[in-house]
Amino acid sequence: MKLKKKIGKFMQRVVDHAMGNGLMQEETAASGEKYITPGISALIRRSGAEGCVLLKNDGVLPLKEGEEIAVFGRCQLDWFCVGYGSGGDVHAPYRVNLMEGLGNMGAKYNRPLAQAYRAWCGSEEHRADEGWWGHWPMNHPEMPLAAHMAESAAKTSDAALVVIGRAAGEDRENTLEKGSYYLTEEELAMLDAVTAAFRRTAVVLNIGSIMDMEWTERYGERLSAVLIAWQGGMESGNALADVLYGKVNPCGRLADTIARRYEDYPSSGHFGGREYNEYAEGIFVGYRHFDTCAKEAVLYPFGYGLSYTExxxxxxxxxxxxxxxxxxxxxxxxxxxxxxxxxGCSGRxxxxxxxxxxxxxxxxxxxxxxxxxxxxxxxxxxxxxxxxxxxxxxxxxxxxxxxxxxxxxxxxxxxxxxxxxxxxxxxxxxxxxxCEAVCSPEVNLRQRILDNLPGEAAVKRDKAPILGDVASGKDTMDDFVAGLSDDELEALTRGHGMMNSPLGAPGNAGVLGGVIPGLREKGVLPVVCADGPAGLRLQKYCALVPCGTALACTWNCELVEELYRLVGAEMKHYGVDVLLAPGMNIHRNPLCGRNFEYFSEDPLLSGKMAAAVVRGVQSMGGACCPKHFACNNQETKRNICDSRLSERALREIYLRNFEICIRESSPHTVMTSYNKVNGVWSHYNYDLVTTVLRREWGYEGMVMTDWWMQKSGSPEFPKLKNNAYRVRAQVDVLMPGDMGHVAKKYKSDGSLLKTLGQPEGITRGELQRTARNVLELVLKIKYGEKGEKR
Missing domain, CATH: 2.60.40.10 (Immunoglobulins)
Structure with missing residues (x-):
């Protein structure tokens, strides 16, 4: 196992080098001050507490001050603060686990038992292994619990707290195995021993997405309480302690349906396909299915959650x-x-x-x-x-x-x-x-595109354009783009070429806008992007906020907006312009590895939460980039898998949340997804990006790819390939900037300008249209109203 891990990490370093040494956070340690944006810790703690969902309680919670509790389960120390990958790998200045939270609360807990866990978890043999990219742990192996340990603890402790944790991540799906979706034999043995020894046992679930909960019925009255704490960010332990001791009355509600069995989910037979998935359930996702035709399969319904009051x-x-x-x-x-x-007590x-x-x-x-x-x-x-x-x-x-x-x-x-x-x-x-028919073979897409090709801007001029003059009103955007050369127009359609660009903060995800000297001389400043939903993913110490599912379970848009306003302040501190967030794909299936990043099975809740994130960040002058547009509902072969679904399901479920976010918060950017939608990759999908997003919804911002894209030619216009195919669809920018995945390669593949001016080739009007979208973003976040640089 150790050899396999060493080989895996070595191979990952090779990949990191090819991609610019900025992708995998475990290879890029943080440096500098442990800066904490004023006020953000308190909001993270409050958000983590409000997201906790109480599923069962016979009165054991809230715990009483002065009574001793016995805490079981290694996650009391090795807490999962968030999931893994671009949506979670944040260098937090600190992380509070459960035992630290209890200590900060002044709680009385069984010291000998706590010491036993500290010794076992801290030993070289059993220390938590965080893995490497795509090979992260789904759980940490549990300490074997002998019956006499539980019996000994029960002699002095009034109640037991059992902690069970799970994680997944980017390129790392949940699986139908013990230790992922299901409990392990060691965890079941721990529950057996603890419930046999204690009259009152509460279970805390430290998870990022739904797992099997059928065991809660099997244990029945042997469990006094069940609480989902989710992954609450760097203040996790404090937030959970607040709820356990009644400082915060649990007011979270489920953002997903918890079914009795995995097989009860309507997508269970059509998930994880390596080439395609048929969305056979149509619009009947989550509660739309269960409340319509399978109520008996529900263990805990969407929107469910208990309180300490009534x-x-x-x-x-x-x-x-x-x-x-x-x-x-x-x-x-x-x-x-x-x-x-x-x-009898205060609550929400x-x-x-x-x-x-x-x-x-x-x-x-x-x-x-x-x-x-x-x-x-x-x-x-x-x-x-x-x-x-x-x-x-x-x-x-x-x-x-x-x-x-x-x-x-x-x-x-x-x-x-x-x-x-x-x-x-x-x-x-x-x-x-x-509406118009979209993403359907019935559509004459070629003619639709030809009917909507843009005209060319004003004739080129001799005077060198300056973007600051557009900001101040001395010049128009049309005049500015008319003064750009073909090479400058081309450069605006791609990022700088790799991750961790030297034009931005260390550890950045990529840079767009002023990617070549000629553009920077004209005042087109570099626009710096950073992952991700749970906080800034940089080689800096940044606040780690609760995962998306936890935030959705707060059902508190005002709180989420205020939290991300402070994330926006942190962006300004570190020189980050675009937060590649929120992640907002629908929880179609509980096994999706990035469900922790996303919000809900319901498009309304997802869209409202996403809009709150965007409003918060953009109120501080930065930009948000909702992702992944659209139907990115699994990690398995996500870059080639085809999501095949009806137009009704597409519009009512998988686009509806994006529409709500666009209409209510006007994000400055949007990111396409890797996957195909009905046979067409999203980064080439004219109907998604132009017909729906821009024409039907009136979106006027910039659209970027997810990091790199698949090479392909246009079926409608055979001369157009790769970047020309993308720009015709109005996907403005290829990120991080090159097609070859080679570090320090700053040139494109030449596909964009190859057909410029040829019959049915790319037109200068299309290049200028894309340039406007990019330049408007630069103006919004880099210039003041008088044309001064911010």
Whole structure:
């Protein structure tokens, strides 16, 4: 095993060198000050606590001060603060594990037992192995627990806390094996011993995505409490201690359905394909499937979560505006609900507005989430009124025959959580939004592209353009791009050539914009990108925030926005312009290795959370880059696998969250995905990027590839290959910048300009269109209104 690890790390260093020595964080140690953005630690701690989801509690929680607890499980020390890969490999200035959190809380815990775990976990033989890229641990092997150890601890301790941890990551799928999706024999033996010795046992799950939970039923009353703590970032231990001792009342709610068996998930038979996956379940993902036709398969439903107190919901009114008053999505339905704390301690409640649509010609789920809100902290007896709104798009169904979002006639009933809130009756079919057919062989894509080719900017001029003059209003963007040479236009369509570019902060993911001297002389400054959703992935000490799933389980957009506002402040401190986040692909299947980065099985919750991240970062002058657009729902062969799905599923599930994010937060950039969508790689997909993103949604920002792309020619225009094919689709920038994966290669493959000016070749108008998108990004984050450089 040790030899295999050494060989693997050696091979990884070879890959790192070829890619610019900036990809794998374990090979690029942090340096410099352990800077901590003022206020961010407190927000990470609060977010981690609010994301905790209490699944079961017979009264053992909150723990009482002064009573001794016995903590079992090595993750009490070897805590998973986040998953692995570009979405998690952050050099945090510190990490608080559970035992440190309990110590900071002043908790009383069984010292001999804690010492036994410290000695075992700290030994050379059993020290946690963090692995290497794509070979990270899914768990850390558990310390064998003899029955007498549990019995001895039970003599002095009032309750037991059992901690179980899991992780996955980029290029590292969860698997249907013990130690990943399922518990190991050692973990089961630990639960057997502890529940036999203790009358009160609470289980804490330190996980980034859903795992098998069937064992909670088998242990039944032997388990007093089950709490999912997720992966809470660098303040994990403190956040969890806050919840365990009632400093924070658990107010997290599940962002995914937990089924009894893996086989109950509708995608279970169509996940992990190496060439393609049929999205056979269509729109029936998560609760849309379970609540419609498989309620008996649900162990813990979407939106579920307990509290230490109790709330009563009283819907006050439900009204719908006249059709058409809600903008492009039609009318707006508004519910006012009063939430009252009728329990014995302070807490917060999540209110979800559900719509139960009528049956019709289009098959529909039993209900859909249309809006949500979270109360402030309410003291016992205190009330708060919340107003929740949804537009017609949120309750519509996509008709593939008419290529439109429709409301079919009938009664649309609404509920606040499980309390009926009212309804409205629609007499006839209403068209909410008319669309174009996309990602379908029925479409004449060639003609669609030709009909929408852009014209050329103004005639070239002699005066050298300066971008600052555009910022100050002395010049127009058209005049500026008209003054750029073909080589300069080409350079704007690619990054600097490798990761960890010398033009940016050490450890950066890549640089775009001013990638050649000629552009920099004209004021086009380099734009620096950094991973990722859980914090800045640099060769610097940066704040490590909770994983995406944990944040979604807070159901608190205001909190997430404030957290990422401070991430935006940290970006400014380190000279990072674009955060390659949020990751927001749908949790189609619980085995996806990057589910921890992403938010939810539901597109509304995912889109709202993503919009909060974007608003937070961009309020500080930086840019966000939502990813991966679209249908990147597995890590297995992600760069070649084809996601095959209906247009309805594409629009209602896998694009809907991106649409919400785009409309509500206007991100400056968007990243395409590696995979194909119905046979076309996303980085060449004209219908995704131009037809839907830009024309239907009105997106005016820049689009970049995920890091590198597949070489290919255009089926519609055989002369166009690689970068020319990409630019025609309006995917503006190839990142990190070259097609050869060779370090310090700053030139393109020549494919973009090869057909310039030829019949059906790339046009100067297309090059200038891409240049505008890139230059507008440079203006937004690098220049002030008066044209001065920031």
């Amino acid at each position: 709330f009563r919901l009283m819907p006050k009114s439900l009204k719908r505006s006249a059709h058409g008053a809600g903008g492009p999505e039609g009318a707006v339905t508004e519910m006012v609900v009063e939430v009252k704390n009728i329990g 409640e999540v209110v979800m507005l559900w719509c139960h649509p009528p049956k019709g010609c289009i098959e529909k789920p039993a209900h859909v989430l249309t809006a949500f809100a979270k109360t402030r902290e309410l003291a016992p007896g205190e009330s708060q009124e919340l107003t929740l709104k949804c537009d017609d798009k949120a309750i519509s169904s996509y008709d593939e025959r008419r290529h439109a979002f429709l409301l079919e006639p009938g009664e649309y009933r609404f509920a606040a959580n499980d309390v009926e809130a009212g309804s409205f009756l629609l007499q006839e079919t209403a068209v909410v939004e008319k």
